Amino acid sequence: MKTVKVTINVNNEKIKLQVKPYETLLETLRERLALTGAKEACSLGSCGSCTVLLNGTPVRSCLILTPEVDGASITTIEGLKEDGKLHPLQEAFMEKGAVQCGFCTSGMIMTAKGLLNRNKKPSRAEIIKSISSNICRCTGYKKIVEAVEEASKKMA
Amino acid sequence: MDNLKVVGKKIPKIDAPLKATGAALYIQDVKIPGMLHGKILYSQYPHARIIKLDTSKAEKLPGVRAVVTAKDMPPNFRIGIMKDNPPLKSGKVLSIRDEIAAVAATTPEIAEEALSLIEVEYEELPGIFDPLEAMKEGAMLIHEEAKSNILKMPWRLICGDVEKAKQESAYIVEDTFSTQWVTHCCLGTSGCVAHFDMHNNLTMYSNTQIPSLAQNDFVEALNAFGLKNRRVRIIQAVIGGGFGSKLDTYAYEYIAILLALKTRKPVKIIFTREEEFFATSPRQCTITKISHGCDKDGRLTFRDVEMVLDNGAYTSWGATTPSVMMLPISSLYKVPNVRYIAKCVYTNNTYCQAMRGYGNPQATFAIESSLDQLAEKAGIDPLELRRINANEPGEITPQRFKITSCGMKECIEEVYKRLNWKEKRGKDNGRGVGMASLIHVGGGARVYKSDGCGTIIKMDDFGKVDVFTGASDIGQGSDTVIAQIVAEVIGIPIEDVNVINNDTDICPWDVGVHASRTTFVAGNAALGAARKIREQILEAAGKILDEDPADLDIKDGMVFSTKNKEKSTPLGKALRKIHYTLGGKMLMAEYFYDPANENFDKEFKGNLSVSYAYGAHGVEVEVDRETGKVKILNYVAAHDVGKAINPLLLEGQIYGGGLQGIGYALGEKMVYQNGRLMNGNFLDYKIPTAKDVPPIQPVIVETDEKDGPFGAKGIGEPGLVPTAPAIANAIYDAIGVRIKDLPITPEKILAALKAKDK
Numbered sequence: 001m002k003t004v005k006v007t008i009n010v011n012n013e014k015i016k017l018q019v020k021p022y023e024t025l026l027e028t029l030r031e032r033l034a035l036t037g038a039k040e041a042c043s044l045g046s047c048g049s050c051t052v053l054l055n056g057t058p059v060r061s062c063l064i065l066t067p068e069v070d071g072a073s074i075t076t077i078e079g080l081k082e083d084g085k086l087h088p089l090q091e092a093f094m095e096k097g098a099v100q101c102g103f104c105t106s107g108m109i110m111t112a113k114g115l116l117n118r119n120k121k122p123s124r125a126e127i128i129k130s131i132s133s134n135i136c137r138c139t140g141y142k143k144i145v146e147a148v149e150e151a152s153k154k155m156a
Numbered sequence: 157m158d159n160l161k162v163v164g165k166k167i168p169k170i171d172a173p174l175k176a177t178g179a180a181l182y183i184q185d186v187k188i189p190g191m192l193h194g195k196i197l198y199s200q201y202p203h204a205r206i207i208k209l210d211t212s213k214a215e216k217l218p219g220v221r222a223v224v225t226a227k228d229m230p231p232n233f234r235i236g237i238m239k240d241n242p243p244l245k246s247g248k249v250l251s252i253r254d255e256i257a258a259v260a261a262t263t264p265e266i267a268e269e270a271l272s273l274i275e276v277e278y279e280e281l282p283g284i285f286d287p288l289e290a291m292k293e294g295a296m297l298i299h300e301e302a303k304s305n306i307l308k309m310p311w312r313l314i315c316g317d318v319e320k321a322k323q324e325s326a327y328i329v330e331d332t333f334s335t336q337w338v339t340h341c342c343l344g345t346s347g348c349v350a351h352f353d354m355h356n357n358l359t360m361y362s363n364t365q366i367p368s369l370a371q372n373d374f375v376e377a378l379n380a381f382g383l384k385n386r387r388v389r390i391i392q393a394v395i396g397g398g399f400g401s402k403l404d405t406y407a408y409e410y411i412a413i414l415l416a417l418k419t420r421k422p423v424k425i426i427f428t429r430e431e432e433f434f435a436t437s438p439r440q441c442t443i444t445k446i447s448h449g450c451d452k453d454g455r456l457t458f459r460d461v462e463m464v465l466d467n468g469a470y471t472s473w474g475a476t477t478p479s480v481m482m483l484p485i486s487s488l489y490k491v492p493n494v495r496y497i498a499k500c501v502y503t504n505n506t507y508c509q510a511m512r513g514y515g516n517p518q519a520t521f522a523i524e525s526s527l528d529q530l531a532e533k534a535g536i537d538p539l540e541l542r543r544i545n546a547n548e549p550g551e552i553t554p555q556r557f558k559i560t561s562c563g564m565k566e567c568i569e570e571v572y573k574r575l576n577w578k579e580k581r582g583k584d585n586g587r588g589v590g591m592a593s594l595i596h597v598g599g600g601a602r603v604y605k606s607d608g609c610g611t612i613i614k615m616d617d618f619g620k621v622d623v624f625t626g627a628s629d630i631g632q633g634s635d636t637v638i639a640q641i642v643a644e645v646i647g648i649p650i651e652d653v654n655v656i657n658n659d660t661d662i663c664p665w666d667v668g669v670h671a672s673r674t675t676f677v678a679g680n681a682a683l684g685a686a687r688k689i690r691e692q693i694l695e696a697a698g699k700i701l702d703e704d705p706a707d708l709d710i711k712d713g714m715v716f717s718t719k720n721k722e723k724s725t726p727l728g729k730a731l732r733k734i735h736y737t738l739g740g741k742m743l744m745a746e747y748f749y750d751p752a753n754e755n756f757d758k759e760f761k762g763n764l765s766v767s768y769a770y771g772a773h774g775v776e777v778e779v780d781r782e783t784g785k786v787k788i789l790n791y792v793a794a795h796d797v798g799k800a801i802n803p804l805l806l807e808g809q810i811y812g813g814g815l816q817g818i819g820y821a822l823g824e825k826m827v828y829q830n831g832r833l834m835n836g837n838f839l840d841y842k843i844p845t846a847k848d849v850p851p852i853q854p855v856i857v858e859t860d861e862k863d864g865p866f867g868a869k870g871i872g873e874p875g876l877v878p879t880a881p882a883i884a885n886a887i888y889d890a891i892g893v894r895i896k897d898l899p900i901t902p903e904k905i906l907a908a909l910k911a912k913d914k
Contacts, residue, residue: 041343043429046838101631135341
């Protein structure tokens with residue numbers, strides 16, 4: 001089968017790959033790089049469980065083909081630690097009870113990280129608007145919103 | 157109860173670090189060397205005869221390792237509680253989700269391509285998609301060998317004399333309510349990996365909610381395959397949501413077993429989201445005719461309920477939900493005379509299963525909507541009517557439930573106060589308030605012969621504890637609650653407790669995560685084991701410290717004498733001394749807790765649960781008369797939980813359950829047209845997002861249940877039980893129309909307003 005050469009920077013590491021032309025970024029991350037934090041839950045871009053950052057912006061990795069992101073920087077939940085410490089978002093999700101079954105959690109945290117990248121002090125309404133792109137069936141979202149608020153306060 | 161160090165505290169989930177870092181491994185993440193990928197071919201018609209099934213082209217595709225059809229399954233092997241469901245179908249297909257062939261291949265893509273090479277010819281047959289049609293005399297039989305489409309399940313509860321009570325009632329109302337199919341929408345889709353060893357023992361990697369019962373099912377399956385006396389081991393991956401969906405075993409699991417047996421390789425089947433929508437089993441839809449009466453003072457005289465449930469083409473636990481519906485029907489409020497008759501009916505629709513609440517939301521929707529109608533007819537404020545009839549501690553209900561702790565009145569008062577009921581009610585200004593209460597099992601539920609859970613506790617050499625529990629954590633946080641109980645009883649920090657819950661080879665038996673039973677039953681099992689191990693520690697430490705064990709205590713991992721503070725030892729050091737000595741030993745304890753609840757007798761009476769959970773929800777809504785849109789302005793969810801072992805997780809259950817209930821009430825619906833699902837994805841089947849969250853106030857009422865661990869009762873399901881009727885009742889108060897058919901959509905509201913204005 002024909003393959004495509006790509007070079008991507010994943011979690012601050014430059015990686016050279018030969019991928020299928022139709023390979024999604026989600027498949028590359030999960031199957032080639034064993035970064036299984038991003039989850040496949042709909043394959044339609046409708047749930048947000050596969051969200052990662054593409055050059056700092058949250059994207060649905062199930063909708064992006066890896067050959068499209070040649071040369072780009074990707075951050076996944078596994079790359080969120082800073083100086084060996086959990087990111088304030090991760091801490092806040094744990095402390096505030098924003099995690100139940102956890103299947104949506106990586107995508108939620110990465111979506112929230114994208115929000116904080118572009119808006120350091122989001123209002124509650126801005127947080128709700130941002131994470132409403134992602135589906136969670138367990139928590140009722142309340143504690144997720146509180147966790148993002150808490151993290152943004154801590155990072156201020 | 158005082159001076160609790162760990163229990164009653166807002167402790168973050170112990171598995172949260174794994175999940176917040178993406179390190180938790182779900183069934184999707186399980187990989188075994190040599191593993192193949194399985195895919196299933198489903199019927200193209202909801203009712204058809206299979207004329208031709210040719211797999212030869214698929215078999216020849218490079219990378220395909222096995223193609224199986226019904227002829228590869230043991231003949232007459234059926235699954236489900238009525239044994240009416242062959243995992244692979246032949247001859248006739250009875251629903252759109254009927255499995256007719258499956259493939260194992262080296263990659264998912266090849267498996268998918270192989271499916272497209274399987275040639276099937278059908279002769280389409282007319283189907284029956286309406287249970288009322290299917291019940292009619294002379295209707296086509298869905299299962300030809302059955303004499304009727306009505307299942308042989310005699311759901312019939314008679315308490316007192318309903319006919320006499322009807323004659324003596326001052327006010328009577330009667331109406332019909334109906335509910336829709338909704339589905340669990342677990343973010344983690346269904347899946348498994350089946351793997352045989354050289355001796356044909358099976359290891360099943362699974363996301364089941366019932367490891368012990370699934371083990372039993374698969375042992376039966378291996379017997380059917382001619383593999384007698386084999387071992388089955390269930391290893392649960394982290395479970396990406398349950399809500400009842402994983403309370404049975406399914407065709408896909410038996411297909412994976414068959415493929416693994418054929419190929420001698422591990423075979424993984426993971427559902428796509430599309431499959432998760434159409435090929436898993438939703439909450440059953442119901443048609444409920446209900447009549448209520450009361451005397452001139454508003455005291456309930458009778459409740460008379462007839463119900464039809466669409467069973468779909470096969471039978472799973474959904475068909476037994478009437479057993480739980482009986483609970484609110486007989487015992488939500490004091491009602492002396494009760495009649496309930498339910499019929500489950502085969503159709504060519506999808507078959508149904510357990511979903512959070514297990515029938516209780518459907519029954520409570522009818523009961524609580526009808527009670528508001530009765531209150532209006534009797535000229536009594538609906539909240540007052542509920543106060544008059546509220547359940548109380550010490551009551552024995554007509555179905556013989558023994559009510560121990562009961563905070564129903566307190567919950568109703570919380571709603572009254574927090575909703576500002578008196579001010580807001582009856583304003584006729586497009587805004588209104590409504591309420592509904594709930595009763596649910598809160599102390600296990602004896603639906604099987606055993607309602608038990610086992611726990612083993614093992615102390616290591618360093619003062620740390622391994623707890624092996626039968627209970628499955630499906631995200632609700634039972635591992636954390638169990639760790640809290642063990643830490644509290646022994647006297648160690650929660651960080652020193654490790655909970656192992658996912659392997660039938662090492663964990664004791666448990667009946668499964670259902671009936672909101674885990675905190676109560678697994679909690680009591682952990683409590684029993686922890687008490688035993690504490691006793692052992694103190695006895696052994698007494699010898700080391702030369703003190704009477706009765707004078708010893710453990711705090712923060714230190715064993716010390718309460719009389720002589722000088723005498724103390726770190727727990728780990730004591731354990732090492734006990735271990736590394738001539739005739740030494742390792743400390744272990746086990747405890748099996750099976751609550752003293754009762755199976756129903758033949759009349760469906762008996763004390764199903766050791767304790768009962770109560771709650772009341774109150775809602776303030778604003779309804780836009782132009783668009784029919786309902787906005788929730790205030791939502792009070794008061795729950796009697798006995799004791800909040802972990803308020804953080806408890807609130808999570810109330811918020812999460814409440815929002816699922818709001819989805820059920822106001823929007824979610826699986827649209828089936830002639831047996832085909834029309835909206836099987838998240839774009840067309842809308843579940844609530846963060847934007848749909850109203851202001852919800854969780855209110856925790858503690859009643860200290862005498863049999864509960866530290867006084868606790870169950871809370872897993874109650875959060876969504878009274879939601880829909882509370883909202884329907886509030887809408888009625890706001891605009892004077894009652895929607896009797898869920899979900900309450902703007903279209904239905906506009907149509908009802910139009911009809912009212914005529």
